[in-house]
Amino acid sequence: MRLYKYFYGGPFSNFWIQPFTIDGVEFNCNEQYFMWSKAKFFKDEETAELILKEVLPEKQKALGRKVKNYDDSKWNEVREYYMYKGLQAKFSYEQNPTLYNSIIRACMEFELLVEASPTDKIWGIGFNSYDAPGNEDKWGLNLLGKQLTKLGLEFIAEQAED
Numbered sequence: 001m002r003l004y005k006y007f008y009g010g011p012f013s014n015f016w017i018q019p020f021t022i023d024g025v026e027f028n029c030n031e032q033y034f035m036w037s038k039a040k041f042f043k044d045e046e047t048a049e050l051i052l053k054e055v056l057p058e059k060q061k062a063l064g065r066k067v068k069n070y071d072d073s074k075w076n077e078v079r080e081y082y083m084y085k086g087l088q089a090k091f092s093y094e095q096n097p098t099l100y101n102s103i104i105r106a107c108m109e110f111e112l113l114v115e116a117s118p119t120d121k122i123w124g125i126g127f128n129s130y131d132a133p134g135n136e137d138k139w140g141l142n143l144l145g146k147q148l149t150k151l152g153l154e155f156i157a158e159q160a161e162d
Contacts, residue, residue: 005110006129008117011099012106012148015057018096020089031057033086035064041078044068083123084147091151100155107152113145 010016014031027033032051039048044067051063093100106113116132117124121140125132132139 003110004112004114004132005106006114006116006132007145008115008124008129011102012113012115012144014086014123014144017057018090018099020086020092020095022085022089025052027052027086027089028055029057029060030083030086030090032060033089034082035060035067037082037086038064038070038075038079039067041075041082042067042069042071080143080147083144084151087147087151091155093155103148103152104155104159107149107156111149112142113148113152114142115144 007013011018014034015029017029019026019028020033021027022033025036027036032054036048036051039045039051047063047067051060054060054063089095091099091103114132115124116127116129118126118128118131120126123141123144125139125142125145127135127139
């Protein structure tokens with residue numbers, strides 16, 4: 001039996017407000033970075049600026065859905081790269097030591113972090129944490145949970161090297 005760490009909201013969520021900086025640009029949450037990256041990838045500078053000015057993750061996400069020249073197949077090729085890059089900064093020891101320690105603890109205790117979003121079958125599993133057990137064969141992709149798990153295991157391996 002696998003041990004899952006279910007989350008929906010909280011510090012593992014992209015909507016969790018926790019400032020971090022990438023390449024000199026400050027973001028208030030990973031959703032802002034992710035949507036800004038989408039706009040920049042498709043060369044929509046206007047929407048990228050609006051996303052940077054917006055403080056609410058829900059509105060950042062809504063702006064990200066309006067990116068001009070968006071191509072789902074092209075974004076699908078790079079979306080996990082941008083998600084991982086944002087998570088690396090958000091959870092880095094240098095920028096957020098409390099989050100760094102929380103992801104390491106979670107990945108030492110559980111085999112897989114799972115976003116128990118009942119409405120998201122791409123970044124989450126499409127089930128809440130109560131209905132998820134026993135339905136693993138019907139889960140969505142859990143891309144956020146997988147990227148978080150990958151990052152936590154990378155941090156653990158780096159600590160072992162030191």
